[in-house]
Amino acid sequence: MKRVNVIQAKAFFRVIAIFVTFLLSANSAAVASPEQQAVVPHGSAVAAQAGVVAEAAKPEHGAEATEGEEKAGDVIMHHVRDNSTLTFDPFGEIHLPKIPPIAGIDISITKHVVMLWVASALLLLVFSLVGSKYKNMTARQAPKGIANAMEALVEFIRTDVAKANIGVGYEKYINYLLTVFFFILFCNLLGLVPYAATATSNISVTLTLATITFLITQVAALKAHGIKGYLAHLTGGTHPALWIIMVPIEFIGLFTKPVALSIRLFANMTAGHIMILSLIFISFILKSVVVAIVMSVPFSIFIDLLELFVAFLQAFIFTMLSSLFIGLASAHEGHDEHDAAVASH
């Protein structure tokens, strides 16, 4: 129900946006008046909002079509990229404070940092609730409500992702996998909330998470095979004459996995947002109400719903691949045994 409300709210703002375009582009009062009448029944507040935005946008009205196009691209990029302001159109904006750089690194708080914190706060809120329910529950009781909903996801990650891919000793990594799944999921879902942004559509965030997976994978590989086995794996088990080719390839192969992980998540989350904004801006660029009604609104609602699915899917894929890499790194010996068993048959 909540998700539906979110989508409805977002769609509602889109409708307002379309009416704003119409107000901007309308030259004749005859066409404008029926639309305005249509706006009024929605509530005077909506009409007032539309009016405010219209006033704000008026100075740029005189711009040429090409400049408008440029502006659309800028708006999209402004929305997708990280910056140091939280925009709450048409209520105003909050400028985030700048922190002086420490050791040459600018660690000032940006939009995506705030979104990370909001997602983390929500995550902690939900799971402190769920955790406290579990603390007060005996083994004979069945979980109810939010605890039950979260248990389904936790149990899925535990058995179908961690246990299935890592196998024996998955308990060491389950905390990380559960956290990374819910962290990404909450960040992704937060991106669908109006005025919020998707922290996971920033390459820095995804790269950090992928790097943590990479470090865990390497530690798991070192633990499972020792330094000797780890270095032997880099040679790919080939003849020493081929090492000069194999070692660089295997070495690069180590890093492609986390890079692919981070690019996948970042690109998926960014693409959805760019799609939605582009669909909306088509009606702005073409300055057509018909395009807005026939194309922009239905398609952006569709992409929005798709984004909801992708939010879950990408969180799952990131967790799945992380556990798969950990499983591959740590369970290589079992694989060799399996090969030996196959050969002996």
Place this chain on the structure above:
Amino acid sequence: MLTSGTILLAGSLLSPNPGLIFWTALTFVIVLLILKKIAWGPILNALEEREKGIQSSIDRAHQAKDEAEAILRKNRELLAKADAEADKIIREGKDYADKFRADLSEKAQAEAKKMIAMAKDEIEQEKRRALDVLRNEVADLAVRGAEKIIRNTLDAEMQKKIVDSMLQDFATKRN
């Protein structure tokens, strides 16, 4: 739209921001540590406990089923044994009854034969006695008749001799 492409290619989207990396790592690690303590620990413990509980329940159910099957098997065996016992008793009873009946009828037949034999003996004796009596009577009658005849005729002595010889004849013929 072209500019957005150039912005993307220029690397503002693809260039990592060290500050954000720092904040992400920090936030993630803190969230991980807090969640591990407040959520994953209790939830995973509860899940494991429940898993164990379910496993033990299944084990118990299997055990109970095995026990029930053993009891059922035992009961069936007992029932079969009881059936066999009952069959045996009935068969023995029948045999005994048959034997008893045969004995009884044999005895009865023997008794009957004995009684018939006795009756035949008695009849024979009675017949003989009756014949003796009859013979005496007939002799008397004949004597008396002869007396009368002889008295009326000549010599009684002569007549008696003739009658006696005749009676002798009679008796031999009869026997």
